[in-house]
Amino acid sequence: MIFGGTMNKELLKADIESVLSDKYEVTADKAQPYQLHEALSSAIMKQIAPVWKDSRKAHLATRRACYFSAEFLVGRAIYNNLLCLGVEDDAREVLSSLGAKLSDLEEIEDAALGNGGLGRLAACFLDSAATLSLPLDGYGIRYKYGLFKQSIVDGFQKEEADDWTKYGDPWSRRNESDKVIINFADQSVVAVPYDMPIVAYGTKNIGTLRLWQAEPVNTFDFLKFNAQDYVNASIEQIKAEDISRVLYPNDDTREGKILRFKQQYFFCAASLADIVKKHKAAGYDIEKLYEKVTIQLNDTHPVISIPELIRILVDNEGLSFEKALEIAKKTFNYTNHTVMAEAMEKWGLDIVKEVLPEIYDIILQINEAFVAEMYAKDMPKGKTDYMKMISGGVVHMAKMAVYCSSYTNGVAALHTEILKNDVLKDWYQLFPEKFQNKTNGITPRRWIALCNKELSSLITEQLGDNSWVTDLSRLKTLERLRGDNNMMQRFMDIKQEKKNQLAAYMKAKDGIEVDVNSIFDIQIKRLHEYKRQLLNAFSILYIYFGIKDGSIKNFYQTTFIFGAKSAPGYMRAKAIIKYINEIGRLINADEEVNKLIKVVFVQNYNVSYAEKLVTAADISEQISTAGTEASGTGNMKFMLNGTVTLGTYDGANVEIVQEAGESNNYIFGARVEELEKIMKDYDPRKLISKNPKIKRVLDTLIDGTVSDGGTGDFKELYFALTDGASWHVPDHYYLLGDLESYVEAKLKANSDYANSRLDFARKCWANMCFSGKFSSDRTISDYAKEIWKIEPVQL
Structure with missing residues (x-):
């Protein structure tokens, strides 16, 4: 029995x-990673199959x-599953007896089916x-190409397709019997569904992540068609x-928008x-669907x-529209992940x-049902027109989600209050009983035990x-x-030791050498x-200029590490990547x-790289403008591994400070309530002068x-900060306004580290000790009790 930490090693x-011989005609000592x-994954899958089958029946x-999400950033499954099954040492021993090493599997690629925090959550x-x-199962898309592979060439981000299944996908099983035609x-x-087991730690329950792959309705026998038929068939298949095919197709064009809209409908339908x-x-x-099933919509993509x-x-x-709407309202719940207006998804009525x-x-x-309900409540026409989900020729998906669901939740205490008091204020006033907070969390299995x-x-x-x-x-x-x-x-x-390991990994991966005796100050997250x-x-x-002119003294050596990917069409974000690399070139x-x-x-920052980075950091950079980051989960991963937060009073940083104490972290910058007043009269050019x-x-x-390579991108960044653009005011994320407060906090952290490593370690230790609130076990328990109303299954 593989569960409970025992396994038939001979089997x-x-x-x-058998797999190595039959499929590849090699022995383990000669096999590629x-x-x-x-071979190892298939063998494990074979042993867990009966329990997985029982779990699905129990669910x-x-x-x-059911958790509907456009992203599931699962990362590499093999090590995590061995850990959860309690058989990592057995697998290592078996491979060793065959002349191979478990560590060779470090070369296996991540399943990068997500972009950032949303998918990792x-x-x-x-x-x-x-x-x-708990009987929770995921539904999403089996992208042929996940988030792109990133390389940095002359400081610029370059992208190439991430063909993550080119060597197979042993942790998924194709399920022909559940195919669905989407019109x-x-x-x-x-x-076509592909099912991935979600292996539990210490229990027999195995969840299922069902990912859908799009294929043509007709299967063509190309040998029976003439050349033109072959071309037509190929086009249909493509x-x-x-x-x-790809996670988040570029939607700058109408064709791109249609593809992305089809993508969302495809997996939801x-x-x-x-x-x-x-x-x-x-x-x-x-008619009792909602009694047996509840569906969580992870942001607006599945609305x-x-x-x-x-x-x-x-x-x-054959139900009436009114009855169907009633059932939908009782079936769905909606998680909001942003306060950004541009991220509140809207679809043109013409496209729909x-x-x-x-x-x-x-x-x-x-x-129309919403409008009628508002009139029945004597809602003023102006407010009804503002709140209705169709206006200005577009469908406001967030509005439809709130109206047609049982519960709407934010993902950090501050974020939920912003939703209630600002972003979704009218909806909260109308349906206060629908709103809850569910502060995000991270799994302790991958993010410390592994x-x-x-x-x-x-x-x-201890x-x-x-x-x-x-x-x-x-x-x-x-x-x-x-x-x-x-x-x-x-x-x-x-x-x-973790810094030594990270340094060795960076040297092997990127050819970068760093001083392991320096402070590791790390910012890793989506580039936005x-x-x-x-x-x-x-x-x-x-700081560099301050050291040069003598105004900053006694600065302790620091390695500033960035990891981030920019969306391929996000030119400002790509310009920032180039700028960071040019600064590195200048200083180095x-x-x-x-x-x-x-x-x-x-x-190519990804889950596997993050596993190395969060454990080695001395300082965790969480510096979003107050009121813009819904929660963040990278901040939690650093905290759990004993790292101080250098950050703003934003998202889950607020709760991190409440748990571990502000004295054990470094908080800077204007807060939400301050920014509301500051931005009314803020003039960055006046500040600069x-x-x-x-x-x-x-x-x-x-x-x-520094040089932007003749692109003009750095000038565009400059004028966005000083003069703004047609869609935003100057320095709309308050970089220049927060800069000196930020530098002061950065120098304080640097000084504290230099003055007493022991006292700095006490701050780090305190963060680890008080990270318990940020376990996703706590978050999911809250969802299960307060939103989903589900109970553990018995196996």
Whole structure:
């Protein structure tokens, strides 16, 4: 039995040898890493198959939750699954007996089916639900190409396709029996499900992540057709497969928008068809769907599910529109992940009508139902017109999500208050009972037990057992050890070892050499203006110039590490990447300063790279403009691994400080309530004119200090900050306004580290001890009790 940490090693060995021999005609000692990965993964899948089957039956036999998300950033499965099954040492031993090494699988690529925090959160949630034995299953898209592979060439981001399944996908199983035909106005495609097991830690429950792949309806026998038929068939096949070809197709063009809209409908329609089919097959009443199934919409991407479910209930099941709408409202819940107006998804009515005319008609009916309800409540016409989901020729998906769901939740306490008091204020006033907060979390399995075995071993030693891996609140009891100098030294030794490991990984991956005795100051996240990587770059230049002119003294050597990908069409973000790399080039070539500062931009930042980075950091950069980051989860990963936060009072940073104490972190910058007043009269040019240090930094964008390669992109950044643009005011994310407060906090952290490594370690230790709130186990327990109303299954 593989569960509970025991395994039939002889059977595993035989299965590995069989796959290697039958599929690749090699022995383990001669096998390539991808061949070893295929063999070991297939052998494990074979052993867990009976329990997975039982888990799926148990989920369908009770009330269950379904998580709809356009992204699932699961990363590499092999090590995480071995950890959760408790058989990592057995697998290592078996491979060793065959002349191979488990560590060879470090070369296996991530399943990069997500862009950032949204997708990684979804993956953490499935992990926690499985571990808590909760009947939650995920639905999404099996992208042929995940988030692009990034390289940095002459400072510029370059993208290439991420063909993540080129060597196979042993952790997925194709399920032909559940194929679904999806109809658009101009084409029909087949949605084929691939199922991925979500292995629990310490229990037998296995969740399922069902990802849909788009394929043509007709399978062509090309040998029986003439040349023109072959061309036509190929075009049809390409057209169908485009729908699941790439994560977030570029939607700058109308064609791109249509493809992205089709993509969203494709996976939602397939998932709902699957849910309804299974509900009816179990003999349940379709009018009681909401009693057996609850669906969580992860942001606005899956909101098209609402009119699609109504269509199914009306067209296929013969229900009235009114009854179908009632069922939809009781079935769906909506998680909002942003306060950004531009991220509140809207679809042009012309596109909806062209692609999905039946869905268009249903959306019109939903809108009319809302208007009628508002009139019945004597809502003023002006407010009704403002709130209705169709206005200005577009469908406001967030509005439809709030109206047609049981609950709407934010993902951090501050974020939820902003939703209630600003972004969705009218909706909160109308439906206060719908609104909840569910502060995000991360799985302790991947984000410490797997990626930081050294620290995990120390924690287990001090707590007496490893039950803390499923009860992170136990870490609080370790706070008593902050005053133990020997324990702090052991903790610092572990941090040093993780820095050594990261340095070796960076050298192997990127050819970058760093000083492991320097402070590792790390900012890793999606590249976006509001996340303010540019502010970090400005602060480094500010310090660099300060060291050069003598105004900054006794600066402790620091390696500033960035990891981020920009959306391919996001030119400002790509310009910021170039700017960071040019700053690195400038400083790294300066003999006066390069022993104190090094700037590094790692290539192709992904989950596996993050596992190395979060464990080695001394300082975690979480510097979004207050009120813009819904939550963040990178901040939690750093915290759990014993890192101080250098950040704004934004998102989950607020709760991190509440848990671990502001004295153990470095908070700077204007807060939400302050920015509301500041931005009314804020003039960055006036600030620049009165502050020569800020001017000197900003001028590097236009004075030739660094080069943008003749693109003009740096000048565009400069004028966006000083003069604004047609769609935003000057310096709309308040970089220049927060710069000096940020530098002050950065220098304070630097000084504290230099003055007493021991005292700095105590701050880091405190953050680890008080990270329990940020376990996704806690988040999912809250969802299960307060939104989904589901109970653990018994296996």
